[in-house]
Amino acid sequence: MRRGFYARPVLEVARGLLGCLVSHGACAGRIVETEAYHECEPACHAWAGRTRRSAPLFGLPGRAYVYRSYGIHALLNAVVEPEGVGAAVLIRALEPVEGLELMRERRGRTALLELCSGPGKLSQALGIELAHNGGDLLDGPVRIHQPAAAAGPVAVSERIGISKAVELPWRFSVAGSPFVSRPRPRALSVQPFGA
DNA sequence: CATGGGATTGACT
DNA sequence: GTCAATCCCATGC
Numbered sequence: 001m002r003r004g005f006y007a008r009p010v011l012e013v014a015r016g017l018l019g020c021l022v023s024h025g026a027c028a029g030r031i032v033e034t035e036a037y038h039e040c041e042p043a044c045h046a047w048a049g050r051t052r053r054s055a056p057l058f059g060l061p062g063r064a065y066v067y068r069s070y071g072i073h074a075l076l077n078a079v080v081e082p083e084g085v086g087a088a089v090l091i092r093a094l095e096p097v098e099g100l101e102l103m104r105e106r107r108g109r110t111a112l113l114e115l116c117s118g119p120g121k122l123s124q125a126l127g128i129e130l131a132h133n134g135g136d137l138l139d140g141p142v143r144i145h146q147p148a149a150a151a152g153p154v155a156v157s158e159r160i161g162i163s164k165a166v167e168l169p170w171r172f173s174v175a176g177s178p179f180v181s182r183p184r185p186r187a188l189s190v191q192p193f194g195a
Numbered sequence: 196c197a198t199g200g201g202a203t204t205g206a207c208t
Numbered sequence: 209g210t211c212a213a214t215c216c217c218a219t220g221c
Contacts, residue, residue, distance in 0.1 A: 035202070043202070053217055070203050071214030077202085090202055120203050130216090161202050181203095197221085208210075 001138060001145055006061035006080045010036040010087040013080040014172050015191070017089055017144070019151030022076075024126040024142045027102055029094030029116050031144075032151075033173040033180045035159045037077070039086035042164040046086025056134050057086040064142055066123075066133040073120030074129050078137055078144065092171075094122045095179040102127075118181040155187035 001020070006013055014036040021028050039046035039057070045067070046057040056065045057079060065077040065088050077088035094116035096103055103115045103125040116122040123129070128142055137144045153175040158166060160183060169188050173180045 037202070045202080048218075051218070067202085068214090068216055070201060071216075073203055075202060092202085118203070159202075163201085198219085200218095201216100204213095206211090 001062075003060070003062045003138060006078060006137075007082050008080065010038045010080050010089060011170065013078070014089045014170065015154055017078065017091070018154060018172060018174055019147035019149070021097065021145050021147065022091060022094060022122075022126065022142070023098070023145070024128055025099070025102075027099030027126045028097045029122065029126070030097055030147070031091055031093075032095050032177040033091075033093035033171070033185070035090040035092055035172070036170040037088050037090060038081070041168060043159065043162040043166075043168075044086065044088075046088075050086070054086060057088050058084055059134070060136075062136065062138050064132050064135045064137055064140070066128065066130055066135075068130060069120065074123045074132075075119045076123055076128050076132075076142070090119060091122065092119045093117050093173070093177075093179055093181045094125075095177065096125070113178060117179055121181075150193055152193070154191045154193070155185050156189045156191060157185035157187055 014034045037044040045054045063079045081087040155175040157171045
C-alpha cells in the first residue's frame with residue numbers, strides 16, 4: 001500500500017480500505033467495516049483543533065492513530081488526507097484470517113464471529129495497544145496491505161456510538177458480511193464496489 | 196488541579 | 209432492554 005492511498009478524501013479511503021488486510025505479528029484480518037472522521041464535523045477528535053491527543057490526526061497520512069476509549073479499549077484508526085488536515089478512518093471490524101488461535105487466546109472466546117466484530121475486539125485480538133499510536137501502517141509493526149480481490153458491494157449507513165453529527169452516512173461495510181459489529185448496519189444505500 | 200465524558204464491551208434482567 | 213468497568217485527556221476554575 002502506498003502513502004498516496006491515504007492522502008485522499010476520507011470517504012474515499014474509508015471505502016477503499018474495505019477488503020484490505022490488517023496484520024500484527026502472526027495475526028491478520030480482512031477489513032469489513034470502517035467509519036470516516038474529519039475535522040470539519042464535531043464527532044472527530046480533530047474538531048477542537050490540534051491538541052496533544054489529536055496531534056497524530058494532523059500528521060503523515062498512512063500512520064496509525066490509536067486512542068483509549070471508555071478507559072478500556074484501544075481503537076485503531078488510519079490517518080488520512082494530506083498532512084495538516086485532521087482526519088482518520090476508524091477500523092471497526094475484521095474478518096479473521098490468520099493467527100486464529102492467538103486471537104482466541106487474547107479474546108478469551110472461541111467463536112469466530114466474536115474475535116474481531118468491533119473496534120475494541122479487533123485491537124484485543126491482534127494485540128494492538130496505545131504504544132502503536134503514531135506507528136507507520138506502511139512499515140510498522142501494525143500494517144495494512146492490499147486486498148487479494150475487490151471487497152464487493154459496500155453498504156453505507158450512519159456512524160454509531162457518537163452523540164454529534166449522527167446523521168452523516170459515514171459508516172461503510174462489506175454488504176452482507178457476518179463479521180461486522182453490532183448494531184448491524186442498516187444500509188441507507190449500497191454501492192457496487194469496495195476497493 | 197478537579198471534573199466529566201466518551202468512536203465499547205460483556206454481563207445481567 | 210440496562211449498566212458498570214476504567215483511563216486518557218480536554219476543559220474550566
